[in-house]
Amino acid sequence: MSYRPRRSVLYLPGSNLRAIAKARILDVDCIIFDLEDSVAPSKKIDARDQVATALSEGGFEDREVIVRVNANDSKWFADDIVCFAKLPGVDALLVPKLEKKQQLLQVRQILKSNGASADLAIWGMIETPVAVLDIASLVRNEDVEYKLSCLVLGTNDLAKETGAALSGDRQFVIGWLMQVLLAARANNLDCIDGVFNDFRNLDGFDKECRQGLGMGMDGKSLIHPSQIDMCNETFSPSTDAVSWSQKILDEFLKPENSNSSVVAIDGKMVERLHAVSAKRIVEVAKILDIRAKSRKGNP
Structure with missing residues (x-):
């Protein structure tokens, strides 16, 4: 079995050309080029094209590259999948708001019909109450192409959907996060902790990184390059x-x-x-x- 470290997983808006260019020199394990939440509707197509161009140009070397596509029920979803299905340099597609097996089936059908390599993986965002409640059946892996390989916790959306507070030690959501982690481990999937919103509060970020490590998370989602070094240090074997x-x-x-x-x-x-x-x-x-x-x- 080969291992791929996923300590630091940085979100970058697909609409931000400067951030995309800088990603090539960041000491990060994984880059998620986002076409969903961080991109305005009027910029969706431009963002997709910019990310596709950057990936075609290459230069990301050993960094794992993931593209977060738009939601299954959006008008951009299918075109997002088609765009990146055969593009060199894409390691995985991240499906937002994963709740039903049907969403994975949709992605796989589009990938297969567009000749995508069977090695292209699918990541899933777990960020709704429905997803957490149905997590065991949702992520049960089958012997199919385009396997689900990693779960990413969308803690902000979970908090919004439930009204739970994320402050302090995340005591009100910790049970849900562990439920997702258990399902991930039962199916040999990696699990990435959610973001820490106050990127200037490095003490708070350090505490949450260590909490995630203690929970058994493989790494943490990041929103700013300033969080990379601390995250890498925490999730690296001592x-x-x-x-x-x-x-x-x-x-x-x-x-x-x-x-x-x-x-x-x-x-x-x-x-x-x-x-x-x-x-x-x-x-x-x-x-x-x-x-x-x-x-x-x-x-």
């Missing part, structure tokens, strides 16, 4: 975690432990199931190290 994970892998690789389900390491009992998460931590650390050297221009 030196101690990598060292401990390598010890676990090394111990289970010893011939005498080939059939062992439990081993003792530094006075602690470790089960073989922990080797799965240990392998992921070590692999992610290696990927991040290679990426850091590449982005700095080092050999």
